[in-house]
Structure formats: C-alpha cells, structure tokens
Amino acid sequence: MKKSIQHQPVMVNEVLFYLIGNDPGVYVDATVGLGGHTKEILSSLTSESRVLGIDLDRAALETAKHNLREYGERVTLVEGNFVDTPKILSRFGIARVDGVLLDLGLSSFQLASDRGFSYRSSSRLDMRFGKGARYSAYDVVNRFGEKMLSDIFYRFGEERFSRQIAKKIVARRKRSSIETSDELAKIVASSIPGRGAVKSLSRVFQALRIFVNDELGNLATALSVLPDLLNPNGRICVISYHSLEDRIVKRRFKELVSSGGFLALTEKPVSPGISEVQENRHSRSAKLRCILRKV
Ligand SMILES: C[S@@+](CC[C@H](N)C(=O)[O-])C[C@H]1O[C@@H](n2cnc3c(N)ncnc32)[C@H](O)[C@@H]1O
Missing domain, CATH: 3.40.50.150 (Vaccinia Virus protein VP39)
Incomplete structure (x- = not known):
C-alpha cells in the first residue's frame, strides 16, 4: 500500500x-x-x-x-x-x-487530499466527506445566490467580510466558473482590505465545508x-x-x-x-x- x-x-x-x-x-x-x-x-x-x-x-x-x-x-x-x-x-x-x-x-x-478542502491547494472544489451530500463546494460557489453565499460565510464561518466576498464571487463567476480551491482563495483574498486575508480564507473554506457536509x-x-x-x-x-x-x-x-x-x-x-x-x-x-x- x-x-x-x-x-x-x-x-x-x-x-x-x-x-x-x-x-x-x-x-x-x-x-x-x-x-x-x-x-x-x-x-x-x-x-x-x-x-x-x-x-x-x-x-x-x-x-x-x-x-x-x-x-x-x-x-x-x-x-x-x-x-x-x-x-x-x-x-x-x-x-x-x-x-x-x-x-x-x-x-x-482530507485536508491534503485533492478535494479542495485547503485554500493552499489547487484542486477542484468539492469538499464532500463522502456520498450523500446534496451539493459540492463547486455547486455552492458557482450556483448559489449572493445572499445565500454571504449567509453561509457569516453563519458557519463568522466571517465579517461575508458580503464583500459573496459579491466578488458572483461578479467573478459571470466571466467563467470558479473551478479550483486556489481560484476561490484568490477571490476571497482580494475581497479583504488590509492584511487579514489568511483568517478570512480559513473561515470561508471552513464555512463551505460545514455547509456542504451539513x-x-x-x-x-x-x-x-x-x-x-x-x-x-x-x-x-x-x-x-x-x-x-x-x-x-x-x-x-x-x-x-x-x-x-x-x-x-x-x-x-x-x-x-x-x-x-x-x-x-x-x-x-x-x-x-x-x-x-x-x-
Ligand atoms: C477529525 S477526523 C477523525 C480522525 C480520527 N479520530 C483519527 O484519529 O484518525 C473526522 C472524521 O469524521 C468524518 N465525518 C465527518 N462527518 C461525518 C459523519 N456525519 N458521519 C461519519 N463520519 C463523518 C470525516 O470524514 C473525518 O474522517
């Protein structure tokens, strides 16, 4: 093995x-x-x-x-x-x-897997622990409305820039879908004023994971x-x-x-x-x- x-x-x-x-x-x-x-x-x-x-x-x-x-x-x-x-x-x-x-x-x-759990990796956004989850992180990030995204980041990540992040995601995906964890990480980082991006990145990724896996x-x-x-x-x-x-x-x-x-x-x-x-x-x-x- x-x-x-x-x-x-x-x-x-x-x-x-x-x-x-x-x-x-x-x-x-x-x-x-x-x-x-x-x-x-x-x-x-x-x-x-x-x-x-x-x-x-x-x-x-x-x-x-x-x-x-x-x-x-x-x-x-x-x-x-x-x-x-x-x-x-x-x-x-x-x-x-x-x-x-x-x-x-x-x-x-799981964090080191290719399922997009880590904002430090470059893998397809998935984040499902296993079978049975209704949505993958890809579905959430590319299909959910701005308000819903913002609520997920706020509720499950206690992220104070949740609205700005959701807005940027929705603007960016109009051009092309957000496929990978590092693409999402860049969008999140660019939504945060000043130097607090690392904490926001872990909160946003955590929030998505918690939501995806209920x-x-x-x-x-x-x-x-x-x-x-x-x-x-x-x-x-x-x-x-x-x-x-x-x-x-x-x-x-x-x-x-x-x-x-x-x-x-x-x-x-x-x-x-x-x-x-x-x-x-x-x-x-x-x-x-x-x-x-x-x-
Ligand atoms: C922190 S890890 C556990 C590590 C384990 N105690 C060890 O020593 O290797 C959490 C595990 O819970 C699993 N998990 C999360 N939600 C679950 C659920 N609803 N039912 C079954 N397993 C779940 C995850 O897939 C993950 O493998």
Whole structure:
C-alpha cells in the first residue's frame, strides 16, 4: 500500500480516560478517520472488547483498514453517516454499546487530499466527506445566490467580510466558473482590505465545508439518537473544533443531564495541553465534552 498522509489523533489520553468504562465492551468510533483513536481504544481494552468504526470517507477507511490490521476481528469498519449509527449497529446485531466517540471536523488526510478542502491547494472544489451530500463546494460557489453565499460565510464561518466576498464571487463567476480551491482563495483574498486575508480564507473554506457536509445538522441528529444506545456506565465523548459545534454539544448534554439519566463527566470542556498544541497545531481549537449514562 502506498504511504499516505496520516492524521495525529487529538487528546488521546483524555479521550481514553473519559470514554472507557465497561471492559469488555463494544465501542463506536463514529468518526474513525484513519483509525488513530480506535487504535488507542483497542490497545487499552481487553481482547474481548470491540470497536465499530464509522466514516463517510471511503478513502480514509481504506487507510484505517491498513492501520488497524493487527486488531483483526476486534474492529469492524463501515462506510456511513454517524446519524445512522442505530441502523448500522442493528445490521451487526448490536443493540447497546459502552461508548461512542465523535471527533468532528476533518482529518489531515482530507485536508491534503485533492478535494479542495485547503485554500493552499489547487484542486477542484468539492469538499464532500463522502456520498450523500446534496451539493459540492463547486455547486455552492458557482450556483448559489449572493445572499445565500454571504449567509453561509457569516453563519458557519463568522466571517465579517461575508458580503464583500459573496459579491466578488458572483461578479467573478459571470466571466467563467470558479473551478479550483486556489481560484476561490484568490477571490476571497482580494475581497479583504488590509492584511487579514489568511483568517478570512480559513473561515470561508471552513464555512463551505460545514455547509456542504451539513455538519451541524448531522451533529444535532446524532446527539438525539446516540444516548439511547448506551449501556449503563456507557459514555459519549465529543471533540469539537468550532464554537457552533461546541454549543450544540453543550446544550444537548445539559438537557440529558437535567433529564436525570446522565452525568456530565466534564463540567467544562477539556482542552489539549500546551505541549500537544505545540506538537499538533490541528489540536489547538479542540474541546472535549463527555457524558455518562447512569442507568
Ligand atoms: C477529525 S477526523 C477523525 C480522525 C480520527 N479520530 C483519527 O484519529 O484518525 C473526522 C472524521 O469524521 C468524518 N465525518 C465527518 N462527518 C461525518 C459523519 N456525519 N458521519 C461519519 N463520519 C463523518 C470525516 O470524514 C473525518 O474522517
């Protein structure tokens, strides 16, 4: 197998500390990516414990399969959306699980892919994690109206130059369609007065990705179905990288705790330590929240 870009899993010790309770047990890594967290989870559990890994990204799953080959039947990988976790589990005859991990956002593998996630790359604007997304980033950038574009950049990227950027995009695409990530990056950069372009670039690209993959909608749906799948002492851990995601997690966990059946394991979100942030810049905005099912 050719060597591909890997992804360094975030807050591994913290995830293991909060996620693992029952052993033997069945765990779901609902965003398995390249299998970084799954590998650590499997290594810290006894040999009867299993992990079911889900991801939308078929290419990532291929790499995960290779990375996790030493665990044999203890790991099962499934291409799918984590909102469908109940259905996926029932296909394997599993009714209840002991822990679910959601490590949101995108992996370094995807950022380095040719799907247009990075404003530093020159690849076709796509940004879909996998099958099922209604629009690609190309469709959004070339077909959506100015107001809609501006709303996407403002809502999902909190970009204050959203209107100027949307206006420039619409003016530019009248001449020819915007095909690649670097073409879009140039348009965004030229819309920003002064020197703030880098931050705007990452916010605009992030906003498009969040919209294309309906990341906030999927998170809210997942958090409505996953708690019912837990055994007593089962846990849900979520690592988020965006304030809008963290808000959804915080509110839903609060609701579950108020219902009486759940306990917050993290009163405040847990962040990576300084040395992890220095070693892995991708971790810098990570926030981990976990809850436990009492009965
Ligand atoms: C930050 S990466 C996970 C990295 C992983 N923890 C590791 O250590 O390799 C996030 C992953 O979530 C996947 N993903 C995002 N939304 C998803 C969804 N709704 N269902 C399933 N997978 C999803 C992405 O394709 C990506 O591979």
